[in-house]
Amino acid sequence: MSTPIGLFYASTTGNTEMIAEQIAALLPEQIHLHDIAIEGVVEMAQYQYLIMGIPTWDFGELQEDWDEHWPALQALDFSGKKIALFGLGDQLGYGEWFLDAMGALNEVLQEAGGEVVVPWPVDGYRFEASKALTQDKRYFVGLALDEDGEHGLSEERIRTWMPQVLAAFEA
Numbered sequence: 001m002s003t004p005i006g007l008f009y010a011s012t013t014g015n016t017e018m019i020a021e022q023i024a025a026l027l028p029e030q031i032h033l034h035d036i037a038i039e040g041v042v043e044m045a046q047y048q049y050l051i052m053g054i055p056t057w058d059f060g061e062l063q064e065d066w067d068e069h070w071p072a073l074q075a076l077d078f079s080g081k082k083i084a085l086f087g088l089g090d091q092l093g094y095g096e097w098f099l100d101a102m103g104a105l106n107e108v109l110q111e112a113g114g115e116v117v118v119p120w121p122v123d124g125y126r127f128e129a130s131k132a133l134t135q136d137k138r139y140f141v142g143l144a145l146d147e148d149g150e151h152g153l154s155e156e157r158i159r160t161w162m163p164q165v166l167a168a169f170e171a
């Protein structure tokens with residue numbers, strides 16, 4: 001498959017950016033990186049396949065650049081598009097709001113007709129609450145990454161997740 005994939009992310013302290021670059025490096029020809037802080041979200045319309053990376057900040061809130069471009073995001077039509085999400089958070093420090101922003105993003109995309117793919121099992125994570133869970137609460141709505149407490153697990157998680165994303169896009 002050589003259909004381009006748009007990877008959109010924003011990052012306050014660099015963690016999500018680093019992960020986005022790590023993901024893009026797996027398929028450098030196919031994945032096009034877009035920093036929302038610089039480019040906004042309008043280019044999302046160009047892609048059938050999208051990956052989006054979002055960290056949660058300030059007790060369950062959106063990261064600031066995602067927040068700034070949220071109205072523009074809500075105005076987009078995602079019908080016919082497949083989207084894989086990855087969220088960054090801190091289970092130990094912010095376990096009552098773990099990855100909440102990824103849940104908010106999932107809701108907007110679904111309301112706008114997008115198909116969010118590749119739920120990620122909650123097994124092995126320790127948190128009190130999250131708005132990024134599927135209805136049965138057994139999965140996150142996208143890849144869950146914790147660079148604060150589980151940096152050492154991220155690479156393996158990405159390597160497991162990426163083939164699932166490609167398979168879901170092709171399905």
Ligand SMILES: Cc1cc2nc3c(=O)[nH]c(=O)nc-3n(C[C@H](O)[C@H](O)[C@H](O)COP(=O)(O)O)c2cc1C
Pocket residue numbers: 010011012013014015016017055056057058059060061063088089090091094097098099100147148
């Ligand atoms: C002040 C502050 C508030 C945070 N709030 C949350 C939160 O509510 N939920 C969560 O899962 N992570 C929270 N985090 C953790 C960040 O999401 C995590 O550090 C992430 O890797 C930051 O990504 P970035 O460097 O791309 O901005 C918070 C971190 C800080 C410093």
